[in-house]
Amino acid sequence: MRLFDTMSREVCDLQPRDGKTYRFYCCGPTVYGPAHIGNFRTFVLQDVFRRSLELSGLPAFHVRNLTDVDDKTIRDSQASGRSLKDFTDHWRDRFHTDCDKLNLLRPHLEPSAVEHIPHQIAMIRELMEKGHAYASADGSVYYRVASFEGYGRLSRLDQRELREGASGAVADDEYDKDSVSDFALWKARRDEDGANWWDSPWGQGRPGWHLECSAMCREYLGDSFDLHSGGVDLVFPHHENEIAQSEACSGHVMADHWFHLTHLLVDGGKMSKSAGNFYTLDQLETAGFSPAELRYVLISAHYRQPLNFVAKDADGKETFPALLGARQALQRLAKFEAVIGAKAGTPDMPTYDTLLAAKDGASFQSAFESLENDLNTPEALGRVFTAIKSIKVDTLSPKDAARERLGFHRVVAALGLRLPVTGEQAAEAPSEIQALAEARRDAKAAKNWAESDRLRNEISALGWEVKDTKEGYELCPKN
RNA sequence: GGCGAGGUCGCCAAGUGGUAAGGCCGGGCUCUGCAAAAGCCCUAUCGCGGGUUCGAUUCCCGCCCUCGCCUCCA
Numbered sequence: 001m002r003l004f005d006t007m008s009r010e011v012c013d014l015q016p017r018d019g020k021t022y023r024f025y026c027c028g029p030t031v032y033g034p035a036h037i038g039n040f041r042t043f044v045l046q047d048v049f050r051r052s053l054e055l056s057g058l059p060a061f062h063v064r065n066l067t068d069v070d071d072k073t074i075r076d077s078q079a080s081g082r083s084l085k086d087f088t089d090h091w092r093d094r095f096h097t098d099c100d101k102l103n104l105l106r107p108h109l110e111p112s113a114v115e116h117i118p119h120q121i122a123m124i125r126e127l128m129e130k131g132h133a134y135a136s137a138d139g140s141v142y143y144r145v146a147s148f149e150g151y152g153r154l155s156r157l158d159q160r161e162l163r164e165g166a167s168g169a170v171a172d173d174e175y176d177k178d179s180v181s182d183f184a185l186w187k188a189r190r191d192e193d194g195a196n197w198w199d200s201p202w203g204q205g206r207p208g209w210h211l212e213c214s215a216m217c218r219e220y221l222g223d224s225f226d227l228h229s230g231g232v233d234l235v236f237p238h239h240e241n242e243i244a245q246s247e248a249c250s251g252h253v254m255a256d257h258w259f260h261l262t263h264l265l266v267d268g269g270k271m272s273k274s275a276g277n278f279y280t281l282d283q284l285e286t287a288g289f290s291p292a293e294l295r296y297v298l299i300s301a302h303y304r305q306p307l308n309f310v311a312k313d314a315d316g317k318e319t320f321p322a323l324l325g326a327r328q329a330l331q332r333l334a335k336f337e338a339v340i341g342a343k344a345g346t347p348d349m350p351t352y353d354t355l356l357a358a359k360d361g362a363s364f365q366s367a368f369e370s371l372e373n374d375l376n377t378p379e380a381l382g383r384v385f386t387a388i389k390s391i392k393v394d395t396l397s398p399k400d401a402a403r404e405r406l407g408f409h410r411v412v413a414a415l416g417l418r419l420p421v422t423g424e425q426a427a428e429a430p431s432e433i434q435a436l437a438e439a440r441r442d443a444k445a446a447k448n449w450a451e452s453d454r455l456r457n458e459i460s461a462l463g464w465e466v467k468d469t470k471e472g473y474e475l476c477p478k479n
Numbered sequence: 480g481g482c483g484a485g486g487u488c489g490c491c492a493a494g495u496g497g498u499a500a501g502g503c504c505g506g507g508c509u510c511u512g513c514a515a516a517a518g519c520c521c522u523a524u525c526g527c528g529g530g531u532u533c534g535a536u537u538c539c540c541g542c543c544c545u546c547g548c549c550u551c552c553a
Contacts, residue, residue, distance in 0.1 A: 026553095027553075028553095029553080030551095030552090030553095035553085036553090038552095038553060039552095039553045040553085041553075042553040043553075046553095070551075071551070072551090155482080155483090155548085155549090156482065156483085157482090157549095180550080181550075182550095183550065183551075184551085208551075209551045210550095230553065231552080231553030232483085232484085232547070232548075232553080233547075233548065233552050233553065234552085234553070235483090235548075236482090236548065236549070236550080237549090237550045237551075238550090238551070238552095240550095241550085241551090260553095261553065262484070262485095262547080263546085263547065263552095263553070264553085265546070265547090268545080268546080269545095269546075270546080270547075270552095296502095297491085300491065300492065300502075301491080301492060301493090302492085302493075304484075305484080305485075305492085305493095306484070306485065306545090306546060306547080307491085307492090308490095308491070308492095308546095309491095310490065310491070313490095314489090314490090321490065321503075321504085322490080322491065322503085324503075324504095325490080325491070325502065325503035325504080326491095326502085326503085327503095328502075328503060328504095329501095329502050329503075332502085335516090335517090370493090376493075376494095378491090378492055378493050378500090378501075378502090379492095379493050379494075379500070379501080381492090381493090381501065381502070382492085382493060382494095382500045382501030382502075383493095383500075383501080384501085385500090385501055385502070386500070386501070444512085447512075449512050449513070452512090452513090453512095453513070453514085456513095456514080465515080466515085467514085467515045467516055468511085468514080468515065468516075469515090469516065469517090474515090474516080
């Protein structure tokens with residue numbers, strides 16, 4: 001498996017430090033509201049990454065944190081009149097529900113920031129002892145950026161001039177720092193924090209955001225691990241600060257590889273509530289789309305490429321052409337499965353564990369290799385369709401069909417696509433609809449075309465579509 | 480202003496120093512009572528201007544445009 005590394009700016013081979021298991025950390029969500037589809041682009045691609053690793057034969061150990069104590073969770077929990085725990089538990093559960101729908105494998109560990117405050121305090125103490133941090137008069141503690149020689153390597157800070165306040169967000173909660181670059185490790189208690197404060201050697205307060213990841217990485221992955229991942233926006237300052245904290249403490253390289261995901265664009269621009277282009281999984285489901293369709297759209301572009309999620313058509317109407325296209329593409333995949341499955345004569349879908357043991361990609365080997373080569377999901381999809389087109393199922397022996405089918409499922413599993421059910425597998429139509437369909441078949445057999453067309457219209461009016469097939473007919477709910 | 484990413488068919492999106500995968504949409508054909516389904520087929524010279532080269536969309540230079548980040552946003 002090869003992947004682009006933000007630190008070296010090169011595509012590198014991935015080698016586990018311990019020679020056995022690839023151990024990596026992903027910055028998880030801040031649980032103060034529903035995650036949006038941009039967040040899920042990141043999590044879905046990280047999931048494809050993990051699946052590709054595992055299916056290529058390298059076991060993974062995946063840690064992804066939950067940020068459940070920070071300015072926003074504290075502010076919004078107070079506003080809703082709930083305790084921080086009640087509030088973040090609720091949004092954590094919602095996140096899990098969305099992840100399950102999107103077919104994301106659960107991380108092996110999902111540590112919560114608020115449950116690791118002692119670890120964070122210990123780390124602050126160590127940073128102070130080593131001269132990398134200082135307490136201010138009000139009881140906050142800051143990291144002295146000037147004390148860490150390597151600061152800025154990841155984001156190439158040495159080559160840039162930071163324009164103060166260029167992001168438009170002037171921090172209102174920074175107290176007295178020695179330098180504008182210094183960042184908070186511990187924030188002194190404020191009145192508006194309510195009950196959300198913890199004791200520390202520097203007084204009551206709460207931990208800074210950057211520190212939680214450093215502390216949890218250290219706890220669960222040690223001083224050095226294989227890979228660290230997050231959205232591009234985290235390169236600076238979040239990951240830069242994590243490196244400064246962790247490496248100043250341990251004296252070792254924090255992560256061998258940095259994996260960053262480019263942002264999703266919606267209708268050509270950044271998603272924002274004010275622009276009305278802010279979408280959650282829930283909203284898309286309400287609009288009639290499946291999580292699998294969203295997932296397909298999210299993997300349809302390379303992870304280092306901006307992906308434009310088209311929601312509105314040329315007239316500005318919210319028709320989600322991208323999701324509609326994904327629906328068709330998934331249908332084609334599902335139909336291939338139905339045909340090859342029938343030929344192979346094994347009705348059961350291969351399980352993920354079965355696929356982990358499968359090494360033979362058959363006609364789909366090159367598609368899988370696209371994933372191993374810097375996680376090229378769009379190329380993989382292209383090759384899957386090319387392979388499907390080239391395979392003449394009719395000419396295959398059941399044994400060869402089974403082999404091709406396994407190769408197909410191996411790639412589909414790496415992409416994490418849940419195929420829609422087709423034909424006979426679809427939900428049974430109500431008996432009255434079936435009766436109408438039977439009647440239509442009889443009318444057709446009698447060449448009573450007027451009656452058969454009338455029955456088709458009647459079925460259609462009831463929300464079902466009848467399609468003739470070689471064997472007879474098929475009923476599908478109309479979308 | 481700095482740093483980074485990007486401009487490829489109507490839309491989405493790969494890729495390559497030798498004349499451009501795939502998906503959606505559209506069109507044609509076969510099949511079909513009609514339709515659907517299925518199958519087959521068709522549609523781009525790669526932002527603009529230079530340069531290097533036998534040859535560039537692919538390398539170099541300049542320009543235009545888009546997007547992201549620039550201290551707590553995936």
